Amino acid sequence: DAKTTQPPSMDCAEGRAANLPCNHSTISGNEYVYWYRQIHSQGPQYIIHGLKNNETNEMASLIITEDRKSSTLILPHATLRDTAVYYCIVRVPSSNTGKLIFGQGTTLQVKP
């Protein structure tokens, strides 16, 4: 699985968009980008995933650069409840090991 690099922490004002970057320069052609988050004292929660096209769901948008070496998770209108650690993970969906490799993640602090 490709290695990812994320900033350790970020701040965002409540109601503004939170843009969380992730570098994955060694990503291979069949690896997807997944985002999870972990709110304090809870288990990780799936947010969104993508291969090369931009994706949007009810939680967030995922922008993947054309060369696929980096991506950005966008929370369009951050709330205090979005304060969490956000993990960017890249891997092949059909891999038979089935395991997730979590890195350090980005601690997002949404401030009033």
Next chain:
Amino acid sequence: DTAVSQTPKYLVTQMGNDKSIKCEQNLGHDTMYWYKQDSKKFLKIMFSYNNKELIINETVPNRFSPKSPDKAHLNLHINSLELGDSAVYFCASSQDSGWRLYGYTFGSGTRLTVV
């Protein structure tokens, strides 16, 4: 209805004791996992079971023994607990061991403290 439920939520015990953590999922998933999150907040996989069969064992000490009586349950038994076992243990499930696109569902965790 809770999708992945773990019990107990908190567990405080003395060194040398044996304890178990239980996990149940009602999602109909084929694969279940145990992850450990240490004091530095790093999440690491420990075990994975697919339809009651062990498919991942990430060099975890023999004191840890997972048991899957059926595909909806994956329990974790820990013998001779040590101080270093203190951590939060998360159970998770996924559609199959091949990692379906929609990811994992995690339980809320069991905070184990060994004193």
